[in-house]
Amino acid sequence: MKGSYLLTTLVIALMVFSCNQKTDEGYSMQKKVFGDYDGKEVVLITLKNSEGNTLKLTNYGATIVWIEVPDRDGNMENITFGYETLDEYTNGDPYFGSVVGRYANRIAKGKFILDDIEYNLAINNGMNTLHGGPGGWHSVVWDYEITDNEENIPSVIFRYHSPDMEEGYPGNMVIEVTYQWTDNNEIIIDYNCSTDKKTVLNITNHAYFNLKGAGNGDILDHEVTILASQFTPVDQDLIPFGENIAVEGTPFDFTQSHIVGERIEEDNEQLVLGGGYDHNFVLDNVEEVDAIVYEPKSGRMMEMITDQPGVQLYCGNFLDGTEAGHGGKVYEHRGGLCLETQHFPDSPNQSAFPSSVVEPGSPFKSRTVYRFSVK
Ligand code: BGC
Numbered sequence: 001m002k003g004s005y006l007l008t009t010l011v012i013a014l015m016v017f018s019c020n021q022k023t024d025e026g027y028s029m030q031k032k033v034f035g036d037y038d039g040k041e042v043v044l045i046t047l048k049n050s051e052g053n054t055l056k057l058t059n060y061g062a063t064i065v066w067i068e069v070p071d072r073d074g075n076m077e078n079i080t081f082g083y084e085t086l087d088e089y090t091n092g093d094p095y096f097g098s099v100v101g102r103y104a105n106r107i108a109k110g111k112f113i114l115d116d117i118e119y120n121l122a123i124n125n126g127m128n129t130l131h132g133g134p135g136g137w138h139s140v141v142w143d144y145e146i147t148d149n150e151e152n153i154p155s156v157i158f159r160y161h162s163p164d165m166e167e168g169y170p171g172n173m174v175i176e177v178t179y180q181w182t183d184n185n186e187i188i189i190d191y192n193c194s195t196d197k198k199t200v201l202n203i204t205n206h207a208y209f210n211l212k213g214a215g216n217g218d219i220l221d222h223e224v225t226i227l228a229s230q231f232t233p234v235d236q237d238l239i240p241f242g243e244n245i246a247v248e249g250t251p252f253d254f255t256q257s258h259i260v261g262e263r264i265e266e267d268n269e270q271l272v273l274g275g276g277y278d279h280n281f282v283l284d285n286v287e288e289v290d291a292i293v294y295e296p297k298s299g300r301m302m303e304m305i306t307d308q309p310g311v312q313l314y315c316g317n318f319l320d321g322t323e324a325g326h327g328g329k330v331y332e333h334r335g336g337l338c339l340e341t342q343h344f345p346d347s348p349n350q351s352a353f354p355s356s357v358v359e360p361g362s363p364f365k366s367r368t369v370y371r372f373s374v375k
Contacts, residue, residue: 026050027154027183029146034058035086040141042086047154047181053372055154055181056082060089061098061138062158062177064207066326069185072299072374077213079300079372081336083325090139094323095206098138099177100131102162102169103356104204105280105312105345108239112348114170114198114357121168128237131206133167137175138206155180164197171197171360185372194363201358202343205368208316208336209302211295215329219315219337220261225292226254226313228281232344232353233270242350244282252279257292260315260337275317276334280310280344291339294375305369306341309354314338341368 027050034044042060049055053076056066065082081096083089089096103121110121110129122133131138142158149155155178162173173195180188191203210219231252232240247253251263251271264276271277283290283306291304291311304311316336323331347356358364 025152027148027152029148029154031146034060037086037090037141042141043144045144045146045156047156047179049154049181049185050183051185053185055179055187057156057179058086058089059142059144059158060086061140062142062160063089063099063138064097064179064187064205067187067207067372069300069372070374075298077216077298078326079209079211079214081208081210081214081323081325081331084327088325092323094319095131095138096325097205097207099158099203100206100340101137101175101203102132102167102173102199102201103129103348104131104202104206104340104342106130106237106239108237108346108349110168112200114200114348117170119168119170126237128239135167137162137203142177149180153180153182169199171195171199171358173199173201173358175203177203187370189368189370191366191368192363193358194360195358196360198357198359200348200356201364202347202356203364203366204308204312204340204342206338206340207370208331208338209293210336211293211300211302212298214325214336215327215331218332218334220264220334221259221295221297222337223257223259223292223294223296224254224313224337225257226281226311227284227287227290228311229255229284230282232280232282232310234273234279234345236273238274238278239346240280240344240350240353242352247281252277252281254281254291254313257294260334264315264334277313277315278317280312280342282310282344283308285309293337293339299374301373301375303369303371303373304339304341305371307366308341308343308368310342310344312338312340312342312345314340341366
């Protein structure tokens with residue numbers, strides 16, 4: 001009796017975890033079936049580093065589902081927005097933790113001209129295109145490879161082939177996004193994208209963070225530093241009008257740390273247009289760390305490091321409390337903030353902005369790191 005019970009348990013365990021590696025180094029990598037989408041299997045991958053902290057990912061949208069790190073007293077909490085079921089990911093469109101492409105953020109009127117050819121994109125944000133269009137990379141199933149590479153760092157490589165003219169963008173693009181979860185509690189994200197035709201690209205990750213724990217109130221009390229002396233002000237459609245403006249003397253000056261709530265309600269035209277902070281900051285790229293978020297009660301800190309020219313600080317202004325995620329916790333208005341590393345919004349139409357063009361033979365390579373610690 002006991003033997004058959006054990007056998008059944010073993011079989012179920014094998015069915016649930018088709019891969020379960022616990023290594024001598026103390027880290028582990030597991031996967032289980034999350035569901036099916038578009039005729040493809042979707043999995044939930046759990047990486048534990050040797051410190052016992054957890055990063056969960058899914059190949060639907062190459063998405064970060066869960067980041068569990070301690071506060072200064074060692075209490076563990078998931079600090080990013082995510083869902084418990086695949087259906088919630090496929091039914092909603094909030095980009096929780098997903099990779100966003102082929103062009104993250106907005107392209108005005110959903111069109112641009114490249115070498116005298118006008119390309120018309122799928123429109124999904126008023127008259128404009130947002131985050132690659134309705135069928136962007138957040139909404140497709142990626143191939144994946146779970147690996148601990150040569151350095152024993154639990155990692156996942158996601159791969160996707162974006163066909164020529166997908167959502168209106170030219171060129172077959174091969175995309176590789178690698179997440180490494182280090183013992184230093186860093187998520188290292190490497191993007192590697194190549195094309196067979198001249199195209200435009202802006203790829204990012206759209207994770208929402210709340211360092212008190214996802215669903216534990218708003219982020220107005222989070223202290224933010226962004227080493228950016230300028231930002232790109234926007235029009236009523238949140239499209240930059242092409243000029244970089246100095247942050248000095250404005251509520252956009254985060255070169256010294258400020259809590260989010262300190263100035264977010266100020267009567268400032270840009271804040272009114274964004275419903276709060278929803279703007280691209282022009283990174284100075286002078287220090288190793290480009291941005292810091294600190295939550296004083298938990299003591300949790302997140303440092304962000306990137307080689308990209310910009311970062312979108314988005315404070316969940318469009319969240320209205322109708323989204324609930326892990327454990328049924330409600331993600332309220334301004335319940336999370338995003339630091340989306342990027343090229344500037346609408347660059348394909350703005351010649352003064354750093355070019356977002358990718359050419360055949362010159363793959364785009366970029367790295368962004370989110371590092372978690374306590375203070
Ligand atoms: C944009 C917001 C948008 C949000 C959607 C952000 O990157 O800047 O304007 O509402 O994504 O999740």
